[in-house]
Amino acid sequence: MSSAQVALLPGVQQFLDRQHGLFIDGAQQAAQSEKRLTVWDPATGKAIATTADANAADVDRAVMSAWRAFVSRSWAGRTPAERERILLRFADLVEQNGEELAQLETLEQGKSINISRAFEVGCTLNWMRYTAGLTTKISGRTLDVSIPFPPGARYQAWTKKEPVGVVAGIVPWNFPLMIGMWKVMPALAAGCSIVIKPSETTPLTLLRVAELAIEAGVPEGIFNVVTGSGTECGAALTSHPHVAKVSFTGSTATGKQIARVAADRLTRVTLELGGKNPAIVLKDADPAWVIEGLMTGSFLNQGQVCAASSRIYIEAPLFDTLVSGFEQAVKSLQVGPGMLETTQINPVVSQAHCAKVAAYLDEARKQNAELIAGNVGPDAQGFYIPPTLVINPDANLRLTREEVFGPVVNLVRVTDGEEALRLANDSDFGLTASVWTRDLTQALNYTDRLQAGTVWVNSHTLIDANLPFGGMKQSGTGRDFGPDWLNDWCETKSVCVRY
Template sequence: MTQTLSPNHELAAQLRDSRLKAGLKHWIGGQWVDAQSGQTFEAHSPVDNSLLTTVASGDAADIDRAARAAHDAFQTWKAVSGAERRKILHRIADLIEKRAQEIAVLESVDTGQAIRFMKSAATRGAENFRFYADRAPGAQDGQSLPAPGFINYTLRQPIGPVGVITPWNTPFMLSTWKIAPALAAGCTVVHKPAEWSPVTATLLAEIMDEAGLPKGVHNLVHGFGESAGKALTEHPLIHAIAFVGETTTGSHIMRQGAETLKRVHFELGGKNPVVVFDDADLDKALDAVVFMIYSLNGERCTSSSRVLVQEGIYDEFTARIAERARNIRVGDPLDPETEVGPLVHPRHFDKVMGYFGKAREEGATIAAGGQRVGDSGNYVSPTLFTGARNDMAIAQEEIFGPVLTAIPFTDEAEALALANGVRYGLAGYLWTNDLTRAHRFAQGLEAGMIWVNSENVRHLPTPFGGVKSSGIGRDGGDYSFEFYMETKNIAVSLGTHKTARLGVGQAAPIAKETAEG
């Protein structure tokens, strides 16, 4: 009997034939082009690691062409009014919403993320463009700073062509999160997406072109970090690099950009704690803990991958987490019922699987999961480690999968020491009904973003970013413009101040000690 395909599978099959079979090209200066070297690389489906498409493999020559196109386009784009940029960015948002199902299916096929989450990721991409579209008319606004005898005023101007390097987890949404404010500010862009998830970057380029974005304002170059990425971070026409990814790569980018004094914005790794005190609403806390580690396959920079639980409730609370983890639906990412899909790439799958042996060696207990699912593809069972200590690798290193490490604590002081006892500081989550403790603990927590009695709920005007090894700079609201724009001060004299006069009379005699010295 012939099996009936679901609508998601039918659309995926159509898109494979119509969009992916011919391969993916660069988008440079308003044209789809092959790599100048003619080289390509393969992208594979995380479901079964079969060939998905071939992709143009960029290098320094392609980056140079894209950077020059961005440089040339900047000369006119920077002068386009904020009101006109607003119109274009809203048209981009409209088209994203119109093609949201296509984006979601391609994202699931390319990354293994469950379709239930990718639908909202596409919608969030449109929200990012709308948010910054509405801020484009005021992007250059500054301050009036009067002083005796002067009027000082500031304004902001776009920094120039920028490089945007995006990761393989939720790549479409994170690309919009970086590109939208850059365009709103008046910058031009060279975008290098992660080589493990190249598909939806091509779709975004199509959408921006269809919306009327001038040729060369946005350029797309596929490739590997050691070739295309390195060339982008070193190129003298690129004035800044916005990067989302792994901490070690961020260090490389900073070194590579030093020669040309690149401004950098990094959103890097995390080992984010969620701290559960015994006075918390434990039912709500349980929902949040499970959601923030197992949604998006655990491949989320803000995931709460360490749960610190007060001793008196530790056994019961972790038992409830384990039960929920065992019930999570793992499977085909295009199935709307699926909650966890396959990890993005076999190399990442091997990395995550490697932590199960480390956990046993270090004396932790695998209370749930700890194994692969199925015989093919990159499927990992949702996993919980209990009986863990903060000095274990599973508590210190970013695993970036559906893997949670549970550590007990006795009191607030120990909880804070455990929470801060890692190299990272991106996000933190706190569950307690003690109002004063909530404020006190949040202020002591070494993290750029903290949610109290909540999972990660983003408010777009607020600053997004981390401290320590989790990043440099902030996204969100006008914080993004601080990166993509230069602030200029202009001082205008009112004609009332006196300037010191030199060379108008007989020179004063040189002091004896100075002449002799």
């Protein structure tokens, strides 16, 4: 075994070998459904585990467990400081078990073990501790009122925040642990209970994390996990009458379906959806900064990032220099399995997704697009797509307008920044964007006019727990993160007292 090949922890193999059920009422429980889901290692194409494929009855059990726990006030009835202490203990346990969780993430999702350690564990811990701190910051306001009846009566009024109830969290496969905690932590910090459904492709880490929550002191029934398909398990969860809020991260098409169901029941929703994220590179930009920043922005996690920079508009004087620089960088990337620490590009998540990304590239080749690709070794197994640059693609190609969600980026020559801005905003999506320039006045001009929920200057794909994140247009509704994050997980109640 290479010295760069990570040795599997014994506890990881033991976890993989389990007969995984559902996590309900604080423990693993067998599903009523007899169907099973297979979890595949993207680096080898081999099965590594199976999990339950929950049906509607299983989902009902989980939601009712969450509902009973919520109305019992076993969690919401605790003081904010006590909830904060338990959530901080939860974060400590995630940190103590960080290598196990990182290895599970890499095995089921395919990403580099370095990314699993730094993002799935490291960044997740930052969010967990930040959100735990918000528990003691929930507050209302005292308000003067002008009620004239009966004459001479005196009133005092105030508002208070109360948890919404049972939350349904739907988690995608690209960052299962991190995005899972983006749903679990605000729900628990606000005093809610949650039923979370990971992607059927990557269900393992959230099952393990739920056990750590119980160990930390989260009451039974407050944190439940159901594994299953989106068509049955996910649909049953998002339409359940006892679900008060749905937090979903995933495709725009699925998000629209959830919004339609939620509208019928007036269930509140937070939807973080797809993106076709532009980067505008002006002629005075620093080429070294651009290549370093946008190689990460485009190819982190094989481009399987909703915020990835997938279309880069470059002013003509800098275009050839940057194409050459990107080509050199792409061809220097080492491709291989995520458990090999020296690799930078790893397999995409599944055989089906590999075929989907390959279809975009095949269409581009048939239209005689210029493609510059990195290398995948001849002995590579698993679901690999080489990192690929598409030079000045035709506007009619699907990869020009659709979210590819793979290691594919378009490099487009533009006459000037105004043309770049027009092309950048000519999209159904509006999640993120970036501007690259040495001129701060120019940069701020573009940040004002780009139609995106987050705009970076001289960086891309950098998010922080204290900075709200979400999309415009068909990239979603609502915002995650920031000091006011928990407001979306609470109801505002007005109280008025005559004395």
